[in-house]
Amino acid sequence: MSHTTQPLCFVASTTDDAQAARDELIKHYGNAPFDEADVIVVLGGDGFMLQVLNETMNSGKRVYGMNRGSVGFLMNDYRIYGLQERIAVATGNDFHPLRMTTVDADGTEFSALAMNEVSLFRQSHQAAKLRVDVDGKTRLEELICDGMMVATPAGSTAYNFSAHGPILPLESPLLALTPVSAFRPRRWRGALLPNKVTVDIHVLESEKRPVNAVADHTEVKSVQSVRIAQSQDRTAKILSDPDRSWSDRVLAEQFTN
Numbered sequence: 001m002s003h004t005t006q007p008l009c010f011v012a013s014t015t016d017d018a019q020a021a022r023d024e025l026i027k028h029y030g031n032a033p034f035d036e037a038d039v040i041v042v043l044g045g046d047g048f049m050l051q052v053l054n055e056t057m058n059s060g061k062r063v064y065g066m067n068r069g070s071v072g073f074l075m076n077d078y079r080i081y082g083l084q085e086r087i088a089v090a091t092g093n094d095f096h097p098l099r100m101t102t103v104d105a106d107g108t109e110f111s112a113l114a115m116n117e118v119s120l121f122r123q124s125h126q127a128a129k130l131r132v133d134v135d136g137k138t139r140l141e142e143l144i145c146d147g148m149m150v151a152t153p154a155g156s157t158a159y160n161f162s163a164h165g166p167i168l169p170l171e172s173p174l175l176a177l178t179p180v181s182a183f184r185p186r187r188w189r190g191a192l193l194p195n196k197v198t199v200d201i202h203v204l205e206s207e208k209r210p211v212n213a214v215a216d217h218t219e220v221k222s223v224q225s226v227r228i229a230q231s232q233d234r235t236a237k238i239l240s241d242p243d244r245s246w247s248d249r250v251l252a253e254q255f256t257n
Contacts, residue, residue, distance in 0.1 A: 005084050009037030011052060013044030018068040024080060037061065039087055039239070043078075045069015046158075050115050050216050053236040057097070057113070064090060064239040073157060073249060076241045090239035093170070095154055099231040100215040102223045105206070114215035115236065116155025118228045119180075120201060121147040123210035123221065127183055130211075133200040134193065142204065143188065147180035147211075150199055150228045157253045165190055167254050170247050175199075175230070198229040 009032050012022035021043045034040070042052045042065040049065045056063055064087055067075035076086070097113040104110075122128040122145075130148060132140035151160035153168035156176050161167055165178030177199065178190040193199065202225045203211045213223045 005088070006038040007032035007036055008039050008041050008083075008087075009034050010041045010043065012042075013048040013069065015044065015068065018043045018048075021066070021068050021078060025083070028080060029083060039064050041066065041083070042075075043068045046071055046074045047217070049074045053095075053115055053238070054097075054113060054216075057234050057236050060237070062092065062237045062239050074154075074238070076239075076244055086241060087239060089242060091242055091245050093238045093240060095152070095236050095238065096230050096232055097234055097236065098150060098152060098175075098215070098228055099234075100213060100218075101227040102213050102220045103225045104220070104222055105224055110220050112215035112218040112220075113231060113234060114155075114218075115152065116158050116216050117149045117151035117160055118226065119147060119149040119159065119214045120203075120223070120226060121180070121212050121214070123212050126209045128211045129204040129209050131202040131204055132177070133202070135197050136200075139191075140188070142184070143179060143182060144184040145179045145182045148201065149176075149178050149180070150193075151176040151178060152195075152230075153250070157250060161253070166192065167250060168192075170250055195230050198227060201226045201228070 008029050010022045010025050012018035040061055040063045042049050065075040066078040097115050098118050100118040101111045127144050130143045153170045156168040160176050160178050163178050163180050165176045168174050173195045175193045175195050177193055182188050206224055210222050213220045213226045
């Protein structure tokens with residue numbers, strides 16, 4: 001076992017590849033308890049990375065991911081050797097998640113955080129009908145669509161991009177407001193918003209057109225309204241290799257087929 005310069009804790013998704021990688025890395029570097037580690041090394045894909053980021057938020061712990069999943073946009077390349085050296089020169093990124101606050105028909109509130117996006121989706125064969133307010137001012141009286149999302153720069157290359165939303169550089173103080181299959185107004189393709197705004201989405205005709213809301217992987221059914229704002233009091237700390245920075249990844253995504 002090599003001598004470590006900082007305590008590392010290895011966590012892995014349930015896939016065979018991730019579990020095997022964790023066992024191999026522990027042989028080389030040991031495995032500090034989660035609470036005592038300086039860096040949490042995440043093995044898996046983007047979905048598992050998002051789970052760990054939520055668990056470590058505001059803990060001060062830095063998170064370094066290595067891809068043992070599929071796409072791995074949030075992850076660094078997987079290599080066994082030289083891990084301590086890679087972490088020592090890694091670039092730190094601090095990210096503030098979105099906070100989603102939903103209200104249902106009974107007036108019950110529920111709150112969840114999202115690193116990528118907050119999304120609303122129609123729940124039945126009926127298209128959703130939504131009203132969009134930004135900082136208390138109605139900007140869209142009525143949008144008939146399959147859904148809508150507010151995406152962070154970190155999440156802009158994920159579902160937002162698949163829905164033809166814009167890719168946002170990580171340094172940009174912006175959020176992407178993107179519709180999913182907008183029917184009316186047919187030509188509306190979304191908007192870029194300052195990341196300091198509060199977006200309120202109201203579900204119109206909610207009994208006839210029920211809508212679910214999702215913050216990354218947390219889903220709330222049959223919402224009446226959804227408030228979305230960046231959470232300035234919550235911070236996730238992510239490490240990336242200098243030759244694979246998040247900024248470079250976002251830029252590269254804009255030049256791929």
